[in-house]
Amino acid sequence: MRRGALRRIGARALHVFVLVFFVVALAFPFFWMLIATFKRNIDLYTVENNPFLFNMPPTLEHLRFLFAETRFVRWLGNTALVGVLVVAITLLLSVPAAYALARLAGRWGERLGIAIFLTYLIPPTLLFIPLSRVVALLGLQDSIFSVVVVYPTMTVPFSVWLLMAFFKSIPKELEDAAMVDGLTRFGAFLKMVVPISVSGILTVVIFTFTLVTQEFVYALTFISPESNQMVGVGIPIFLVRGDVYYWGSLMAACLVASLPIAVVYNLFLDRFIAGFTVGSVK
Amino acid sequence: MLLPAVLYILALVGLPLVLAVFYAFSDARIGSTSIHWVGLENFRSILESPSFRKAIRNSVVFTVSAQVIVIVCSTILSIALEKPFRGRGIVRFLILLPWVAPVSLGTIGWKWILDSIYSVITWVLVALHVYKPYSAPMWLGEPHLAMASVVLVHCWRLIPFSTVIVLAGLSAIPKEVPEAAAIDGAGFWRTLFQINIPMMAPILSVAILFGTVFTFTDMTVVYILTAGGPFDSTQTLPSLAFATGIAGSDLAAGAAISLFLVPVLVGVAYLMLRVAHRAEVT
Amino acid sequence: MAVVETRNLTKVFKEGELGAVNDVNLATEEGEFLVFLGPSGSGKTTLLRMVAGLETPTSGEILIGGRVVNGLTPRERRIAMVFQSYALYPHLTVYKNIAFPLKAQKVPRDQHRKKVEWAAGLLGIGRLLERKPRELSGGERQRVALARAIVREPAVFLLDEPLSNLDAKLRASAREELEQFHKSIGTTTIYVTHDQVEAMAMGDRVVVMDKGRVRQIGTPAEVYDEPADTFVATFLGSPPMNLVPGAGGITGFRPEHFQPARVAAVPDSVAMRLTFSHEEYLGAERMLYGTLADGPSAGAKVVSRIASTHAGLFTKGATYDFAVEKRHLKVFDPATGARKT
Numbered sequence: 001m002r003r004g005a006l007r008r009i010g011a012r013a014l015h016v017f018v019l020v021f022f023v024v025a026l027a028f029p030f031f032w033m034l035i036a037t038f039k040r041n042i043d044l045y046t047v048e049n050n051p052f053l054f055n056m057p058p059t060l061e062h063l064r065f066l067f068a069e070t071r072f073v074r075w076l077g078n079t080a081l082v083g084v085l086v087v088a089i090t091l092l093l094s095v096p097a098a099y100a101l102a103r104l105a106g107r108w109g110e111r112l113g114i115a116i117f118l119t120y121l122i123p124p125t126l127l128f129i130p131l132s133r134v135v136a137l138l139g140l141q142d143s144i145f146s147v148v149v150v151y152p153t154m155t156v157p158f159s160v161w162l163l164m165a166f167f168k169s170i171p172k173e174l175e176d177a178a179m180v181d182g183l184t185r186f187g188a189f190l191k192m193v194v195p196i197s198v199s200g201i202l203t204v205v206i207f208t209f210t211l212v213t214q215e216f217v218y219a220l221t222f223i224s225p226e227s228n229q230m231v232g233v234g235i236p237i238f239l240v241r242g243d244v245y246y247w248g249s250l251m252a253a254c255l256v257a258s259l260p261i262a263v264v265y266n267l268f269l270d271r272f273i274a275g276f277t278v279g280s281v282k
Numbered sequence: 283m284l285l286p287a288v289l290y291i292l293a294l295v296g297l298p299l300v301l302a303v304f305y306a307f308s309d310a311r312i313g314s315t316s317i318h319w320v321g322l323e324n325f326r327s328i329l330e331s332p333s334f335r336k337a338i339r340n341s342v343v344f345t346v347s348a349q350v351i352v353i354v355c356s357t358i359l360s361i362a363l364e365k366p367f368r369g370r371g372i373v374r375f376l377i378l379l380p381w382v383a384p385v386s387l388g389t390i391g392w393k394w395i396l397d398s399i400y401s402v403i404t405w406v407l408v409a410l411h412v413y414k415p416y417s418a419p420m421w422l423g424e425p426h427l428a429m430a431s432v433v434l435v436h437c438w439r440l441i442p443f444s445t446v447i448v449l450a451g452l453s454a455i456p457k458e459v460p461e462a463a464a465i466d467g468a469g470f471w472r473t474l475f476q477i478n479i480p481m482m483a484p485i486l487s488v489a490i491l492f493g494t495v496f497t498f499t500d501m502t503v504v505y506i507l508t509a510g511g512p513f514d515s516t517q518t519l520p521s522l523a524f525a526t527g528i529a530g531s532d533l534a535a536g537a538a539i540s541l542f543l544v545p546v547l548v549g550v551a552y553l554m555l556r557v558a559h560r561a562e563v564t
Numbered sequence: 565m566a567v568v569e570t571r572n573l574t575k576v577f578k579e580g581e582l583g584a585v586n587d588v589n590l591a592t593e594e595g596e597f598l599v600f601l602g603p604s605g606s607g608k609t610t611l612l613r614m615v616a617g618l619e620t621p622t623s624g625e626i627l628i629g630g631r632v633v634n635g636l637t638p639r640e641r642r643i644a645m646v647f648q649s650y651a652l653y654p655h656l657t658v659y660k661n662i663a664f665p666l667k668a669q670k671v672p673r674d675q676h677r678k679k680v681e682w683a684a685g686l687l688g689i690g691r692l693l694e695r696k697p698r699e700l701s702g703g704e705r706q707r708v709a710l711a712r713a714i715v716r717e718p719a720v721f722l723l724d725e726p727l728s729n730l731d732a733k734l735r736a737s738a739r740e741e742l743e744q745f746h747k748s749i750g751t752t753t754i755y756v757t758h759d760q761v762e763a764m765a766m767g768d769r770v771v772v773m774d775k776g777r778v779r780q781i782g783t784p785a786e787v788y789d790e791p792a793d794t795f796v797a798t799f800l801g802s803p804p805m806n807l808v809p810g811a812g813g814i815t816g817f818r819p820e821h822f823q824p825a826r827v828a829a830v831p832d833s834v835a836m837r838l839t840f841s842h843e844e845y846l847g848a849e850r851m852l853y854g855t856l857a858d859g860p861s862a863g864a865k866v867v868s869r870i871a872s873t874h875a876g877l878f879t880k881g882a883t884y885d886f887a888v889e890k891r892h893l894k895v896f897d898p899a900t901g902a903r904k905t
């Protein structure tokens with residue numbers, strides 16, 4: 001009996017160790033950002049000081065600098081604007097497409113769906129060079145609308161895939177019943193299918209928004225002027241003056257930009273998993 | 283219903299893909315309007331270039347090593363997270379941070395942690411007397427350490443994503459199967475390796491395939507962390523494509539380099555379809 | 565072969581709430597086929613899982629073969645279990661499924677084939693050894709699960725509603741096979757079910773459970789003819805025993821004992837008059853529904869079950885003479901439900 005109890009304590013200790021190890025390893029950089037945000041420069045840049053402690057009282061200087069003397073706020077605004085526009089375009093394109101594919105009988109529906117999903121596997125780092133020319137051709141070079149036009153290429157495939165699975169799970173009988181009751185096919189779609197799929201649509205919205213905030217390559221390639229840039233590119237590129245990194249403000253910017261996204265994403269996590277795995281493993 | 287999405291994808295994914303191929307066989311440059319066909323000239327010159335050979339080698343090495351580390355770590359972590367415990371929600375939030383925060387911002391955080399002078403890792407190692415002050419290695423300045431750092435950041439980002447997917451796979455195993463194994467006499471390890479993991483094979487494949495795409499096609503981590511240096515030792519295919527095509531204005535060479543991503547992507551797409559097909563048959 | 569015993573066994577899942585299993589005392593006999601019978605939520609599966617070692621008791625003891633096994637893992641108890649879903653390993657062939665317990669117990673490789681073939685032969689699945697579980701029918705999967713259980717020659721067999729996943733037609737033949745199987749190997753078996761027909765047909769003894777408590781333990785004849793309380797009386801038998809309020813308690817009599825009165829009166833029977841309501845013709849039998857016309861239980865709904873060879877016609881609303889032999893009358897205490905006579 002003692003052997004069993006000892007084994008159980010050992011297992012528990014290992015369990016705790018694994019969790020602590022990974023939590024520290026994964027969350028540490030953000031904790032570090034937090035500390036750097038509030039440390040005075042002198043403290044920050046003195047090698048002998050213990051970096052884990054505040055050897056001098058904390059300061060709000062980096063935050064002040066970030067909000068008052070850089071274009072950080074402007075970048076946040078740009079990101080939000082692009083986010084909203086891209087979400088709208090994505091929904092407009094993918095909801096009807098997903099519905100049509102879900103209701104399309106036979107193997108063509110399945111095949112087209114898979115084809116659309118596969119386009120998700122085509123990365124920005126393959127398309128960014130020709131797309132930069134397309135963007136220039138459309139006269140959108142350096143404008144935030146360049147990414148507004150291009151980002152849906154990344155969001156539409158996955159959204160169609162996700163919504164297709166959603167719509168498929170809604171029994172056709174529901175719409176048939178609505179049509180028997182007098183609605184047109186489109187009316188049935190609006191009144192029956194959309195309300196039930198709110199969960200899926202919400203997932204698409206969150207996914208799209210987080211993708212906009214995460215994206216780097218296209219924004220870097222298409223947009224040069226600082227004031228038109230977004231948060232993901234602005235921070236690494238423009239908060240560095242020449243070769244000098246203003247670490248304090250840089251870390252503050254990272255923290256401020258990351259945390260809200262993290263909170264929102266976390267709330268919708270379970271839906272994402274369903275989205276990633278629903279197609280691959282039934 | 284379907285047409286807008288299909289047209290959009292054809293225009294902004296299909297067309298650029300064709301253009302990429304076209305550019306690869308041309309002499310296109312940023313700023314020049316004339317384009318000529320040059321046959322295989324671009325491919326010949328990049329295949330001879332040492333930076334290109336380094337880039338291909340790095341792309342493969344980084345991707346493979348990252349996937350191995352990630353799949354092992356995420357399997358361990360998901361087993362630790364499987365059973366509910368107090369505080370699991372907070373742990374989950376913290377563990378997810380690397381994945382949900384924008385790529386560029388997390389990478390900058392690591393750049394600060396790995397800074398040649400102010401690195402906290404250096405400080406800890408000096409405090410533990412592993413190194414004498416000012417004699418610790420430059421984490422991003424020495425080729426092999428820089429490569430390890432790039433792999434580290436990729437793993438750091440991917441472990442949360444993988445863990446989430448593997449957890450879903452773990453929860454999908456009907457409770458009675460491991461119980462039957464326990465009754466049959468299997469201990470913890472045998473059940474894990476001979477029952478649980480084989481049953482999760484499809485979902486593990488999905489995690490690995492997605493992870494492969496994310497690592498192989500990423501340029502952001504390299505660009506921000508090391509800019510491909512020192513001496514091209516951390517250059518990867520996508521980052522080299524960007525450096526050549528956009529920063530170096532040589533669109534044609536950049537396009538040619540990025541085309542080398544295609545074989546791997548095609549392979550991944552094929553494998554994903556196989557996994558999905560197998561899962562459907564079961 | 566061993567005897568399974570529980571002493572004051574209790575399992576509480578949520579503090580302050582009624583336990584899933586409450587103070588259960590029982591002991592199997594060597595080689596018997598013991599059935600845990602009860603509705604869902606009665607605790608029978610929890611009880612089985614505690615014997616298996618998959619749930620830890622809150623209090624009380626479990627003994628197998630005379631020794632207390634409370635602290636032992638399932639593998640140390642030398643039991644085998646067949647789950648409701650069979651829990652076959654989907655990625656392994658039938659052969660590997662059956663061989664898995666041998667592998668886990670580190671039985672030498674060269675002995676595997678002989679034992680697997682013996683177990684497979686016993687269940688008639690020798691030709692399925694290279695298939696995967698997803699290619700098998702429900703009945704075949706059950707046999708694989710049994711083969712996997714028997715290959716280790718365990719001391720006790722535990723079966724958790726193994727027939728409920730089969731369609732009705734298959735169930736009868738599968739049941740018969742299980743009975744034959746038990747006869748041929750003779751291992752002590754505990755079988756959980758909510759189906760009282762299964763329990764009566766297969767069990768040497770039946771443990772009737774409700775809300776975590778044992779109501780009665782006895783042979784099928786005992787629990788059917790001498791039910792310990794109203795729960796057992798109404799759970800066994802379809803349609804259930806008629807229970808009507810009367811002088812001195814609740815009077816009970818089974819539909820098949822509630823017959824139209826004969827022309828020549830049978831001695832020692834109690835007369836009751838039935839106001840007929842409606843009838844169900846079931847082929848071999850007829851079920852007559854109505855209410856008692858008079859007496860202390862007037863108005864109570866009752867059912868009579870007569871053979872179809874009885875050709876009489878009944879009209880709605882009319883009253884007929886029925887009777888029950890005194891020896892078939894049971895009286896139950898209205899407060900506790902326990903049987904008084």
